Amino acid sequence: MTAFAWDPVQYNRFGDERGRPFDDLLARVTPAGDPHLVVDLGCGPGQLTASLLSRWPASSVIGVDSSAEMIVAAEQVRAGLPDAHARRWHLAQADLRDWAPPRPVDVLISNATLQWVPGHLDLLAGWVACLAPGGWLAVQVPGNHEAPSHAILRELRHSSRWAPLVGPDVAPGLDRRMAVAEPAAYLAALAAAGCTTDVWETTYLHVLPGEDAVLEWVRGTGARPTLAALPEASRAEFEAEYGARLREAYPRREFGTVLPFRRIFVVARRP
Numbered sequence: 537m538t539a540f541a542w543d544p545v546q547y548n549r550f551g552d553e554r555g556r557p558f559d560d561l562l563a564r565v566t567p568a569g570d571p572h573l574v575v576d577l578g579c580g581p582g583q584l585t586a587s588l589l590s591r592w593p594a595s596s597v598i599g600v601d602s603s604a605e606m607i608v609a610a611e612q613v614r615a616g617l618p619d620a621h622a623r624r625w626h627l628a629q630a631d632l633r634d635w636a637p638p639r640p641v642d643v644l645i646s647n648a649t650l651q652w653v654p655g656h657l658d659l660l661a662g663w664v665a666c667l668a669p670g671g672w673l674a675v676q677v678p679g680n681h682e683a684p685s686h687a688i689l690r691e692l693r694h695s696s697r698w699a700p701l702v703g704p705d706v707a708p709g710l711d712r713r714m715a716v717a718e719p720a721a722y723l724a725a726l727a728a729a730g731c732t733t734d735v736w737e738t739t740y741l742h743v744l745p746g747e748d749a750v751l752e753w754v755r756g757t758g759a760r761p762t763l764a765a766l767p768e769a770s771r772a773e774f775e776a777e778y779g780a781r782l783r784e785a786y787p788r789r790e791f792g793t794v795l796p797f798r799r800i801f802v803v804a805r806r807p
């Protein structure tokens with residue numbers, strides 16, 4: 537479970553860009569009819585989970601997330617839905633590593649979440665075992681661990697200036713190169729679990745508006761553990777230094793700031 541608070545409002549600031557890979561992932565999940573049970577592990581603030589209710593109008597959907605803030609945000613999204621949708625959607629606050637579905641799952645999704653769960657390759661076979669025959673597993677993870685946004689953050693937090701203030705191990709998974717595996721490793725793990733697999737990667741070139749656009753982006757996700765670990769009095773100074781480095785790495789152009797973002801997609805089907 538992540539040990540820092542998520543901010544659903546900040547996370548949703550780039551809702552379009554964050555939603556696109558979810559749609560691209562699900563375009564390759566093609567059950568014959570509406571699945572009985574769909575599970576979204578690490579559902580976050582819920583807008584994408586809610587879209588599953590329209591995609592499959594006869595399905596029950598369970599969203600699971602370890603963050604109290606994200607579950608509250610998702611509850612609010614659910615409260616705004618028509619009854620026919622809201623009653624098909626259940627939410628659970630739980631660590632996805634411990635949570636077990638109440639019955640076999642027809643589509644199990646985890647979008648932009650497993651980068652927070654070191655060692656998650658070992659979970660995949662267990663998830664396949666939870667699928668109904670013919671069930672689908674769909675996972676998307678960012679593959680941008682070596683991008684300047686992350687490399688600069690790592691460099692700063694391990695620097696003599698900031699390391700004593702950030703403290704050790706605020707996000708151990710993010711410091712390890714292999715927090716996210718390469719596409720071939722997901723394919724091998726799922727093929728070994730008996731699935732037919734469809735694995736690919738894409739680099740999106742997001743064009744972000746506004747000043748300090750990349751800093752705004754990472755404030756909602758990858759930089760959260762570091763920012764949360766810093767004493768409040770030092771946060772602005774850290775952000776100023778990090779922001780200046782980000783502006784160099786991702787210069788603002790007349791049409792916006794380009795953030796190249798590699799993502800890895802994994803779709804598997806149980807026989």
Ligand SMILES: C[S@@+](CC[C@H](N)C(=O)[O-])C[C@H]1O[C@@H](n2cnc3c(N)ncnc32)[C@H](O)[C@@H]1O
Pocket residue numbers: 537538542554558577578579580581584600601602603606630631632633646647648649652653757
């Ligand atoms: C980047 S957000 C993605 C949210 C949503 N799936 C989306 O695509 O917008 C990652 C989410 O994973 C959740 N998360 C991280 N580790 C988790 C864990 N071990 N168990 C359950 N949820 C987890 C976080 O609370 C957060 O809501």
